[in-house]
Amino acid sequence: MVGKILRNRYKIARQIGSGGFGITYLAEDADLPGKPLCVVKHFRPKNSDRSALPIAKSLFDKEASTLYKLGQLHDQIPQLFAHFEENDEFYLVQEFIDGHTLSSELYRDKQLSELEVSHLLLNILDVLAVVHQHGVIHRDIKPPNLMRRHRDGKIVLIDFGAVKEISTLTIDEQGQTSVTVGIGSSGYMPDEQANGKPKLGSDVYAVGMIGIQALTGLPPSQLPEDADTGEIIWRDLVQVSDGLAEVLNTMVKPHFSQRYRSAETALQGLLHAVGDALPPRxxxxxxxxxxxxxxxxxxxxxxxxxxxxxxxxxxxxxxxxxxxxxxxxxxxxxxxxxxxxxxxxxxxxxxxxxxxxxxxxxxxxxxxxxxxxxxxxVLVLGIAGIGIAIASIWRAEFP
Incomplete structure (x- = not known):
């Protein structure tokens, strides 16, 4: 794929990521001055049945339209430059974000301070609230999908999950379509999302788990759970204010009905609890x-x-x-x-x-x-003019 030119415009420079849903490349836009970098995401439908392609294309167009609108609403969401189909495979072309993922900041045994975690939560929830206000669920919030942009230090949301469904679309013998693999990542995905019924609060759960991970220095897989309630046991692992602890516990409640319903309500809870220590929005x-x-x-x-x-x-x-x-x-x-x-x-x-x-x-x-x-x-004339004015005043006062 490296060196290939897509749509007579986007030249693939190198692969920068891959997973079960597709491959991500760094590319050059040959149509623009200086050939600026962009990101190309490549999705290949799992089902080789050509009858599934129109359905996949319709889903792809719908999700691409959503990504385009979101990219226009907030500068912490990558802009979508193009989306197209070639040889029955699908491509997204997005803004290149010069930065590093949150994975490089959150590693085992590294504990961030309460203030640092509060800032991090504010940064994530602020942009996620815009996404939720438009009824969109990210569905795959985790440290690798949060980028710290180098030029301003802001967190950018990348790799929205819904578009990945194209790679898992299947058609049964009755012609019914279904998604064979749940979208999300273990440890950051609550039960309702794992069962194929994600809600806005599912994203809130993921952000809460990131906050707890940042405070404790432990990934979700190593955090103990209460055998009866399923709640995360973390409070005794780190010293933190009751206000922030209550916010995080509400964000990661096992049942969505007990959680904050959206990023906006979680943000309000955070600001109410620790707002005095946070920077202005x-x-x-x-x-x-x-x-x-x-x-x-x-x-x-x-x-x-x-x-x-x-x-x-x-x-x-x-x-x-x-x-x-x-x-x-x-x-x-x-x-x-x-x-x-x-x-x-x-x-x-x-x-x-x-x-x-x-x-x-x-x-x-x-x-x-x-x-x-x-x-x-001009300077000489100005100084001379000031001198003449002073002399005139002096003569008038002391004739």
């Missing part, structure tokens, strides 16, 4: 324009902040904190000094902190900076 706002403003930077550059053109209006991430501030990221060629604003230099952009009156009042600004160096002649 990000809010997405649309930027509009502010009146022109000018300032001079410490380096002597003059930056003109002018009304943003319509093509500069973008959507960015902001975060409100306890001091009622909003952080806005924007690309600027210099560091202008704005009245009432402080500057923070990032890797690729300047963040300007603007005080706002309320946590529920998003700051709606978009600025564009133009920079030009002040010439020596």
């Amino acid at each position: 990000p809010t997405r706002v649309i930027l509009s324009a502010t009146p022109p403003f000018s300032g001079i930077s410490e380096s002597g550059d003059r930056s003109t902040i002018e009304t943003a053109a319509s093509d500069r209006i973008t959507i960015i991430d902001t975060a409100s904190s306890s001091n009622s501030s909003t952080f806005l990221e924007m690309a600027m060629p210099s560091d202008p000094i704005l009245a009432g604003a402080s500057l923070m230099r990032g890797e690729t952009s300047t963040a300007i902190e603007h005080p706002i009156s309320s946590l529920n009042s998003p700051m709606l600004v978009s600025v564009r900076a133009r920079t030009r160096r002040l010439s020596p002649q």
Whole structure:
């Protein structure tokens, strides 16, 4: 497969993963400048009966449509670039995430602090809540399917389970279709999911197991269970606050009716229990324009902040904190000094902190900076003008 070009566009570079449901490749997109990397997922139907192909294709198109919509809703879900069929086999082309899986952070005997685990749960539940709000169940949440993106440290959800059903689709003698293998992973999959009846709360169970694994340093297979209730016994293995322990215990209740019903309700429970120790949640706002403003930077550059053109209006991430501030990221060629604003230099952009009156009042600004160096002649004339003005005032006060 390496070196093969799919759809006259995607050149397979190397295999990066495989399993019972398909193979994942790293590929180059030859149609775009610089041939950026992308991920190609290859699914081969288990049933060789061609009568199953139309059903498999219909299922594939449906799940691909769902993945596309989710990728547009949240930047912690990979975007879907294309999906197609070639030679009775199915392919997804998705955004390449430069990062590492959570498996490299959660290994045996490594215990994360309560604060670290709380941050991790917040990060996962925040994006999973968006998925659940659209009625979608991930069905295979586990450390290998959670990627820590290098550029910002956020957790990205990958490898949604529903599309994998294509590889397990079978047709019986009566022409009835069925899925022969349950989607999910042992240890992170609750009973109802193992029985082929997953619910939104099934994902919550998986996230809760990851939280317990992170705290105890033990994988799910090594965590003891109560023989009568089936509940996970972990509380005595680590010191943790009652609040977080209660949240995790609710997330991993054996029966789904006793669990949080969705990621959103689990997130609310987490914030209620340990919210004071957590960072502010990000809010997405649309930027509009502010009146022109000018300032001079410490380096002597003059930056003109002018009304943003319509093509500069973008959507960015902001975060409100306890001091009622909003952080806005924007690309600027210099560091202008704005009245009432402080500057923070990032890797690729300047963040300007603007005080706002309320946590529920998003700051709606978009600025564009133009920079030009002040010439020596202008500086000399400016200094001379100031001197003349001072002399005039002196003569007026002391004739």
